[in-house]
Amino acid sequence: MKALITGASKGIGLAIAKRMAKEKIELILTSRNAIELESVKSEIQDEYHNLRIDCYTADLSHKQDIEKLAAEIYYHHSEINILVNNAGTYLRGNINDAEDGMLEKLMATNLYSAFHLTRLMLPLLRKHTPGYIFNMSSIAGLEPYPGGHLYCISKFALTGFSQCLREELMQDGIKVCTIYPGATWSDSWKGADLPIDRIMQASDVAEAIAAQLKMSPSAVIEEILLRPQLGDL
C-alpha cells in the first residue's frame, strides 16, 4: 500500500504518516519545506528501516504547484492507494473585520488544494481498489467558530467537497472519509497557555484514521468527529 499525505511535515499530518508507517504503508510526503520533510523521513526510517518514503515540496495554494507535484508523482509512482488531504492553515478573522484577501488565501489552501489534487490523483487511486481518501475538515467545518469565521467558511466548503466526493466515488470502490477534529496539539496552538490534557493529541486523529483501513471492503467510515474529552475550547 502507498499513501500520499499532504501537510506531512508536522502536526496531524506527521502523526498520520507515522501511524501509516506502522502499518508498513509506503509514504509520499509533501509540504512546502524540504528540510522538515527530510527530517521527518529520517525520523520514520530510523524506526522502519526499509520503508520507502518519497518527499516532494509544493505550495498547494497554487494550482501550478499542484500540477507539478502530480507530474512528479506520475513519473515515479504507478499507483497510490490512500490520499490524505490534510494540508491546511488557520487564520483568525470574521466576515466583519478580516483583512481583504484572507478568504481567498484560506480557500486556496484549505479547499482548492484538496479539490485539484484529488482530481489529479483519481486515475492513480482507481488502479487498485479499495482506495481511500481522507479529507481533513474540522469542527469549524460543521459549526461557526468564534473569531475564525473565514476559516469556518473554507472548512464548510471542504466538508461539502468531501461529502459530494463520497457520493461520486461510492460505486468505484474508493472510500471517502471526512474528518472533523476539535482542538488538537500542533503548531497552530503554539504559545497557548493550556493544560496538556485540554487538547487532543495528533496521534488520536491518526489512530481514528487507521480504523478505516481495517474495515471490510463493504464498509466505509464516512465521517470521524473527534473532540477533547472536556469539550471544545
Ligand SMILES: NC(=O)c1ccc[n+]([C@@H]2O[C@H](COP(=O)([O-])OP(=O)(O)OC[C@H]3O[C@@H](n4cnc5c(N)ncnc54)[C@H](OP(=O)(O)O)[C@@H]3O)[C@@H](O)[C@H]2O)c1
Ligand atoms: N490542530 C487543530 O486543532 C486542528 C483542528 C481541526 C482541524 N485541523 C486541520 O488539520 C490539518 C492539519 O493541521 P495542524 O494543526 O496539524 O497544522 P500544522 O501543524 O500547522 O501543519 C500544517 C501542515 O500543512 C502544511 N501546509 C500549510 N500550508 C501549506 C501550503 N500552502 N502548501 C503545502 N503545505 C502546506 C504545513 O507545512 P509547510 O508550512 O511547511 O508547508 C504542515 O505540514 C489542517 O487542515 C487543519 O485545518 C487542525
